[in-house]
Amino acid sequence: MKNDVAILIILYNPQNDFFINNLNIDCKYIVVDNTIEHDKFFVNKLLNYSNLDYIPLYDNMGIAKALNIGALKAVELGYKYIITMDQDSLLTKQVFNELINFYDTTSHC
Numbered sequence: 001m002k003n004d005v006a007i008l009i010i011l012y013n014p015q016n017d018f019f020i021n022n023l024n025i026d027c028k029y030i031v032v033d034n035t036i037e038h039d040k041f042f043v044n045k046l047l048n049y050s051n052l053d054y055i056p057l058y059d060n061m062g063i064a065k066a067l068n069i070g071a072l073k074a075v076e077l078g079y080k081y082i083i084t085m086d087q088d089s090l091l092t093k094q095v096f097n098e099l100i101n102f103y104d105t106t107s108h109c
Contacts, residue, residue, distance in 0.1 A: 005100065006030055006079040008070040010063055011087045017042065019087040023049055025096050030073050032066040033057060053077075 005027050009019055012034040023029060029052040036059055046054050053073060057066065067084060074082050083099065085091060 003027075004080040006074040006077070006082050007091065008032070008067065008074060008082050008084045009087065009089075010066045010070065010084070011035060012060060012063075014042070014087045017045065019085075019089070020045070022085070022089070022091045023052065025091070025093055027051070027096075028074075028077065028079060029053070030070045030077075031055065032070040032073075034060045034062070034066050036060060 006029070007022065007025065007027060008030045009022065010032050011019070014035070029049065031046060031052060032055045034057055038056055038058075043054065043056070046052060055069060055073060057069070061069075063086070070084075071082055081103075083091065083096070
């Protein structure tokens with residue numbers, strides 16, 4: 001199932017690169033950025049990740065719109081499951097694995 005999961009992270013004027021700590025899990029990342037003016041150094045840092053699609057919106061369209069844009073990208077790329085978070089969230093490998101294992105071992109529709 002891990003190959004079916006994309007992690008969607010929504011950014012808005014990130015003041016630091018805290019969320020980059022989330023980029024240590026072996027899966028696909030989709031980062032949607034609601035920031036109007038982007039820090040080129042920061043963006044270049046993101047572009048170093050080969051498993052990451054960066055979508056700059058160049059406007060604050062709101063978290064719901066950003067989530068929809070990211071979800072559509074995940075579906076377009078063929079992912080069945082999406083874990084959503086914002087720039088202040090932290091997803092450890094342990095929590096990721098627990099989420100996957102929980103989903104795999106429970107009955108679902």
